[in-house]
Amino acid sequence: MDRSKFKFKTEIRVRNYEVDWQGIVHNAVYLLYFETGRIEYFRALGLRIDLESIKHGNRMVLVRNEINYRAPAKFDDLLDVHTRISAIRNTSYVMEGLLLVHRSDKLIGENVAVHVWLDPTTDRPKTISDTFRRAVQQFEGDSVVIEWPTYLA
Amino acid sequence: MDRSKFKFKTEIRVRNYEVDWQGIVHNAVYLLYFETGRIEYFRALGLRIDLESIKHGNRMVLVRNEINYRAPAKFDDLLDVHTRISAIRNTSYVMEGLLLVHRSDKLIGENVAVHVWLDPTTDRPKTISDTFRRAVQQFEGDSVVIEWPTYLA
Amino acid sequence: MDRSKFKFKTEIRVRNYEVDWQGIVHNAVYLLYFETGRIEYFRALGLRIDLESIKHGNRMVLVRNEINYRAPAKFDDLLDVHTRISAIRNTSYVMEGLLLVHRSDKLIGENVAVHVWLDPTTDRPKTISDTFRRAVQQFEGDSVVIEWPTYLA
Amino acid sequence: MDRSKFKFKTEIRVRNYEVDWQGIVHNAVYLLYFETGRIEYFRALGLRIDLESIKHGNRMVLVRNEINYRAPAKFDDLLDVHTRISAIRNTSYVMEGLLLVHRSDKLIGENVAVHVWLDPTTDRPKTISDTFRRAVQQFEGDSVVIEWPTYLA
Numbered sequence: 001m002d003r004s005k006f007k008f009k010t011e012i013r014v015r016n017y018e019v020d021w022q023g024i025v026h027n028a029v030y031l032l033y034f035e036t037g038r039i040e041y042f043r044a045l046g047l048r049i050d051l052e053s054i055k056h057g058n059r060m061v062l063v064r065n066e067i068n069y070r071a072p073a074k075f076d077d078l079l080d081v082h083t084r085i086s087a088i089r090n091t092s093y094v095m096e097g098l099l100l101v102h103r104s105d106k107l108i109g110e111n112v113a114v115h116v117w118l119d120p121t122t123d124r125p126k127t128i129s130d131t132f133r134r135a136v137q138q139f140e141g142d143s144v145v146i147e148w149p150t151y152l153a
Numbered sequence: 154m155d156r157s158k159f160k161f162k163t164e165i166r167v168r169n170y171e172v173d174w175q176g177i178v179h180n181a182v183y184l185l186y187f188e189t190g191r192i193e194y195f196r197a198l199g200l201r202i203d204l205e206s207i208k209h210g211n212r213m214v215l216v217r218n219e220i221n222y223r224a225p226a227k228f229d230d231l232l233d234v235h236t237r238i239s240a241i242r243n244t245s246y247v248m249e250g251l252l253l254v255h256r257s258d259k260l261i262g263e264n265v266a267v268h269v270w271l272d273p274t275t276d277r278p279k280t281i282s283d284t285f286r287r288a289v290q291q292f293e294g295d296s297v298v299i300e301w302p303t304y305l306a
Numbered sequence: 307m308d309r310s311k312f313k314f315k316t317e318i319r320v321r322n323y324e325v326d327w328q329g330i331v332h333n334a335v336y337l338l339y340f341e342t343g344r345i346e347y348f349r350a351l352g353l354r355i356d357l358e359s360i361k362h363g364n365r366m367v368l369v370r371n372e373i374n375y376r377a378p379a380k381f382d383d384l385l386d387v388h389t390r391i392s393a394i395r396n397t398s399y400v401m402e403g404l405l406l407v408h409r410s411d412k413l414i415g416e417n418v419a420v421h422v423w424l425d426p427t428t429d430r431p432k433t434i435s436d437t438f439r440r441a442v443q444q445f446e447g448d449s450v451v452i453e454w455p456t457y458l459a
Numbered sequence: 460m461d462r463s464k465f466k467f468k469t470e471i472r473v474r475n476y477e478v479d480w481q482g483i484v485h486n487a488v489y490l491l492y493f494e495t496g497r498i499e500y501f502r503a504l505g506l507r508i509d510l511e512s513i514k515h516g517n518r519m520v521l522v523r524n525e526i527n528y529r530a531p532a533k534f535d536d537l538l539d540v541h542t543r544i545s546a547i548r549n550t551s552y553v554m555e556g557l558l559l560v561h562r563s564d565k566l567i568g569e570n571v572a573v574h575v576w577l578d579p580t581t582d583r584p585k586t587i588s589d590t591f592r593r594a595v596q597q598f599e600g601d602s603v604v605i606e607w608p609t610y611l612a
Contacts, residue, residue, distance in 0.1 A: 015491070015495060016494065016495060016498050017326075017332065017334070017491045017494065017495075020323075020325075020326070026323065027184060027188070027215050027218065028181045028182070028184040028185050028188075028323070029181070031180060031181040031184065032181055032474070032476045035180070035181070035475065035476065036474060036475060036476075039475050061222070062180050062222055063221065063222050064219070064220065064221050064222065065180065065218070065219070065220045065222075066217070066218070066219050066220075067217065067218045067219075068216065068217050069214070069215055069216050069217065069218075168338070168342060169341065169342060169345050170338045170341065170342075170479075170485065170487070173476075173479070179476065181476070185321070185323045188322065188323065189321060189322060189323075192322050333490060333494070333521050333524065334487045334488070334490040334491055334494075335487070337486060337487040337490065338487055341486070341487075367528070368486050368528055369527065369528050370525070370526065370527050370528065371486065371524070371525070371526045371528075372523075372524070372525050372526075373523065373524045373525075374522065374523050375520070375521055375522050375523065375524075
């Protein structure tokens with residue numbers, strides 16, 4: 001992944017209860033770190049993705065996760081979680097995450113997470129709102145690929 | 154994934170503390186289920202992958218995880234975790250996992266997990282042992298693709 | 307604790323992801339096991355303690371936990387979780403838990419968990435329902451101490 | 460608990476994956492927060508309590524935990540974890556924890572955690588070292604009750 005494309009970053013410190021019997025962060029915990037990155041990303045953009053947003057007719061579900069483990073994170077490591085949206089299609093969007101040791105070039109892991117918007121009443125895929133597309137485009141600029149609904153073309 | 158290729162299966166019941174605020178199993182927990190499947194798989198084949206095996210010069214690290222989330226698992230669901238090794242290369246092997254609601258065709262998720270053997274003293278990739286290859290081939294038969302080291306060719 | 311007073315038991319197997327870097331179950335995980343015991347206890351008695359019960363005006367909150375750690379549980383141990391209600395007062399009830407290695411006398415831990423009933427709208431303590439008292443008394447018999455509301459005296 | 464007796468404090472922020480289906484921090488997670496407080500306490504005092512210390516003949520095990528839940532912590536809350544040692548006896552010591560919303564008087568919970576020193580080879584209780592007693596007394600002053608071994612009396 002090209003780190004220069006990431007405009008958002010948050011920090012996370014490895015807690016003692018997140019390391020396993022080998023003294024390193026368990027493979028499932030990295031997913032939690034990337035998720036924390038995504039939540040902070042949406043907060044920074046002013047987009048609600050929680051229970052409130054469900055009441056307003058938007059439900060986002062994670063449909064695919066890819067993680068490359070490059071090096072183990074250890075107890076007390078301070079990590080930088082870089083997060084971005086790389087693409088928005090009709091009903092889905094793709095988020096990328098980069099996990100690095102804070103202020104170093106040491107790469108811990110990479111993540112691609114694909115989400116789909118659902119209608120909470122029918123549970124069927126739903127066109128992503130223009131509000132969401134615009135907020136992401138304004139923040140990401142040229143680094144995000146957005147397919148706009150045809151009625152806007 | 155082709156379910157008929159899976160020869161090993163274990164069961165897991167969703168525990169109350171594994172569901173999130175939406176009442177469904179958190180996305181990171183499915184990784185734990187697939188991991189449980191792999192551990193039971195190795196136990197069934199009589200292969201040690203724990204601290205003991207490290208003392209004997211073998212350390213297996215997870216380098217890549219892919220998960221497709223097909224449907225949410227819920228509190229108290231009994232799940233079948235199907236596990237197999239699909240390929241063994243020189244220093245790496247690929248494991249696949251299928252998660253289904255017990256005795257039904259309801260697919261919860263799919264997993265591909267790539268592992269590399271390391272030498273515990275140098276932390277560099279190491280040729281997978283013949284013992285490991287033979288045990289897997291005997292169990293999996295034609296459904297596993299194994300590249301044998303050239304000295305055996 | 308007097309094991310003969312426990313009439314309910316459920317089983318739980320230690321999972322690989324519940325052991326820490328010392329190879330033993332982490333101290334916080336025992337709380338999850340005791341909680342599983344309580345959930346199964348209520349299910350066996352036909353009492354709802356979930357989101358549904360909140361809609362019907364009952365919310366139970368945990369206000370105190372005591373745990374004695376007697377011996378560590380280890381990966382793959384099959385454990386018996388014994389659970390009972392030892393006392394019901396006006397707005398609170400006390401649950402006890404015993405964790406033992408399955409079909410042995412090896413004691414892993416003991417738990418006392420105090421709960422309070424709240425009115426979901428005011429968040430203030432609320433008299434425990436007669437339905438709850440009767441169901442528990444019928445199951446526990448003489449081993450539970452129940453203070454009945456004075457209007458029933 | 461008397462907050463004025465606590466001389467050590469660390470901060471912890473509630474993470475999204477630590478809240479349960481009710482939107483509040485799960486009862487077992489508070490134990491993790493208090494544990495984080497204890498680890499930071501020992502680090503501040505320059506005392507090793509990890510794998511290294513075991514090699515030097517000291518193993519500390521948690522034998523009892525008490526938690527009072529006063530109010531729920533919620534996602535994104537910044538919490539102050541106050542930690543102290545209140546007593547050191549021959550082979551055991553008692554730690555106390557106070558969890559409050561950062562820079563407020565809002566009490567989330569209280570913890571008492573009793574530990575015993577073990578000899579790693581025999582697993583039997585062992586007199587706590589003078590180094591440990593002195594470091595704690597120097598930090599805590601009059602607020603800790605220390606029973607010194609008779610040979611020092």
